[in-house]
Amino acid sequence: xxxxxxASATASGDGxxxxxxxxxxxxxxxxxxxxxxxxxxxxxxxPEQLFAAGYAxxxxxxxxxxxxxxxVTPTDTAITIDVGIGPKTDGTRGFxxxxxxxxxxxxxxxATAQQLLEAAxxxxxxxxxxxGNIEVKxxxx
Numbered sequence: 001x002x003x004x005x006x007a008s009a010t011a012s013g014d015g016x017x018x019x020x021x022x023x024x025x026x027x028x029x030x031x032x033x034x035x036x037x038x039x040x041x042x043x044x045x046x047p048e049q050l051f052a053a054g055y056a057x058x059x060x061x062x063x064x065x066x067x068x069x070x071x072v073t074p075t076d077t078a079i080t081i082d083v084g085i086g087p088k089t090d091g092t093r094g095f096x097x098x099x100x101x102x103x104x105x106x107x108x109x110x111a112t113a114q115q116l117l118e119a120a121x122x123x124x125x126x127x128x129x130x131x132g133n134i135e136v137k138x139x140x141x
Contacts, residue, residue: 007022007023008022008023009021009022009023009027010023011031013031015031016031016032016033016037016039016046016047017031017032017033017039018030018031019031020050029044029045029050030044030045031044031045031046031047032044032045032046033046034046034048037085048083048084048085048097049083051083051097052081052082052083052099054126055081055083055099055101055124055126056079056080056081058124058125058126059079059081059101059120059121059124059126059127060077060078060079061124062119062120062121062123062124062127063077063079063103063105063116063117063120064077065120065123066116066119066120066123067116069119070112070115070116070119072108072112072116073107074105074106074107074108074113074116075106075107076104076106076107077103077104077105077106078103078104078141079101079102079103079104080101080102080104080141081099081100081101081102082099082100082102083097083098083099084097084098084099084100085097086098096134097130097134098134098135098136098137099130099134099135099136099137100136100137100139101117101121101136101137101138101139102139102140102141103116103117103120103138103139103140103141104140104141105117105140105141110140113140114140117138117140118138121136121138
């Protein structure tokens with residue numbers, strides 16, 4: 001694959017309790033382990049939030065592309081992605097992610113909204129990267 005764009009970010013400090021910064025400095029954030037994972041929580045982000053935000057933005061673009069391909073014009077759309085993390089369920093060491101993609105697609109009938117949701121899931125690079133690797137659920141709001 002020939003990349004059209006390459007993003008670069010560096011993590012430093014104490015991993016999930018550290019710091020992340022993009023090479024251009026636009027992203028420059030402290031990280032904090034959520035209370036649910038035994039950390040202090042607080043005002044800082046975490047890797048799952050960053051992943052969910054990137055996935056949601058990318059999926060929303062894929063939804064817009066799917067609408068153009070199908071020649072439909074939803075009146076209002078939004079994508080919410082919940083990313084969960086927990087122990088692996090196959091008995092091996094480590095953790096795994098799951099994701100739920102909830103799409104608000106107004107201005108089209110439910111069948112068309114479902115078609116757009118499924119088409120976006122085929123187009124989105126995040127969906128393509130996670131397909132077969134983590135459980136991803138699709139839902140209409």
